[in-house]
Amino acid sequence: MDNLITGLRLVNFKAFKDQHISFRPLTLLTGMNGMGKSSVLQALLLLRQQNRAAITDAGGLFVLNGDLVQLGTGQDVLFEGAENDVVEIEVHTTELNDALHWVFHYEEDANALKLSHFTRSGSKLPDISSIGGNLLLSSPSEWALNMFAPNFQYLQAERFGPRTLLPYAPQAVGVERQLGMHGEHVATYLYTYGAREVELPSLYHPQWESAEGSSPQLRELVELWMNEISPGTRISLHTLAEVDAIRLSYSFQRTGFVTRDYRPTNVGFGISYTLPILVALLGSEPGALILLENPEAHLHPRGQVRIGELMARAAAAGIQVVVETHSDHVLNGIRVAVRQGIVTPDQVALHFFQRPEEDDGTIGVEVVTPEIDEDGRIDYWPEGFFDEYGKSLRSLL
Known part of the structure; x- marks a missing residue:
């Protein structure tokens, strides 16, 4: 059975104080610009980049600027309102009862995060300095994730x-x-x-x-x-x-x-x-992971709808697709695919990213997750969630 991602938890990572994001075969990341959608993809890409390049040294340094992501320095990665200098990335999967959990120590001007420890299925691995950080992501077959496998594609917006x-x-x-x-x-x-x-x-x-x-x-x-x-x-x-x-x-x-x-x-x-x-x-083959940014770019609305349908078809075929999009047409293509039985509601996750201001004045990201039913209807439309058409229409009446 393919080991797919079912959830991601980010602690003190960029815009996130402590946020869990559920994943399904088709996961949509939506919201206004600068809300943290790309940071979700960057967290996964940081882990893949480290595993793929095998550039971790014996001190467990995860390089922030590589071939897949360029995150800057530790200061750019640490959540602005962080109460400590610890950054965490936790990945939940279909094949593990627990999770894969990376804990990093932050250094402000460093171009790498220092791995403190790594936990797999609730068991802490030996001290990082004694085994070499690259071994932590060697992907043994019993827990190999699609984000570490060759069956992977990432297409950025540019x-x-x-x-x-x-x-x-x-x-x-x-x-x-x-x-x-x-x-x-x-x-x-x-x-x-x-x-x-x-x-x-x-x-x-x-x-x-x-x-x-x-x-x-x-x-x-x-x-x-x-x-x-x-x-x-x-x-x-x-x-x-x-x-x-x-x-x-x-x-x-x-x-x-x-x-x-x-x-x-x-x-x-x-x-x-x-x-x-x-x-x-x-x-792609079943079990693959595809990360897409703005698939709607330069497309007529009809084409955007069809891309949404095709992503739904891929998810139904066992391919995991994670998409950052600003397109209501892409969303509607997926909704129609659900209505037509191409993909089931429990294979689709919709996430809306927003930035409420905290009581202490810090601004973190909050993720709202509307659900879609078998008729393609969405149970909750938060303010800003693809509501501009309705607002504009009301202004014209």
Whole structure:
């Protein structure tokens, strides 16, 4: 059974004084800007970065500035109203009765957090200095988490825009199977795995027509879902080995013919920004973890709704998806997917982040968690939770 994340507790970490956040197969992080949504992803990325790079020294230093996150110094990480110098990250999973618990000591100007101790399933491991910090995240098979496994993708908000040439990265894709956090390896990924059959029926596009016993290829499925964003899109890839690059272009199928190839720079941002998201969702296996920031960027509302539906389909297929979004269209795509039975209500977690002022004057983040029912209805709409359409409509009446 896959070991998925079911909860995350952050203590004195950035905007959080002490906050538990539940995770489900599909988890939405919503709220106004600067409310701490990205900090949730950063906490997970900090742990993965440390495990992946194996850069912890014998003193248990977790480097704050690496290939996945750049958090600054200890002062940037410690909660402003902290009553002590201890930062904690606790991860709950489907396979552990307790949790994985990291406790760090903060130093104001240091570019790393010093690990004090690590607890797994309620049992404190030996002193960090005697075993070396990198061993703490070696992910033994009995508790290996999807956030430490190769079956992982992170796509940040700042993805590659339209580019005629993309880097050819056989190491990152062929060995690590990574799209890159900017989606920079998407062309290599499609070139390498585009002919691989996708055997998760919940991901199939409704228009896919199969021969008996066959499954769609990844590239075919990507094009079908891309048609929801830009109708008739076809993807062309040509390797340029002499410059370690892949030329990416698009053509468009019309009734009775297909257009010539167009450079990505001539077809707008939406296709380029969305392509890595489609490949991540359609190319992952059950048990994978996908972290997405602002999948709605540069998309027409119809496309945003379809992205919401596809994320729901991925969750139903056993892929864990955590999304930071400002889009009510993405939310509504998920709600419709629940109503249609594509995904169940207990597979979806909705979180709204807000900043109430505490009695002592400090400002921390509070997370409100509305629930969705089988008809796609939401039981509680806190102030600021995708309510601007209604407010604007009332102003126009």
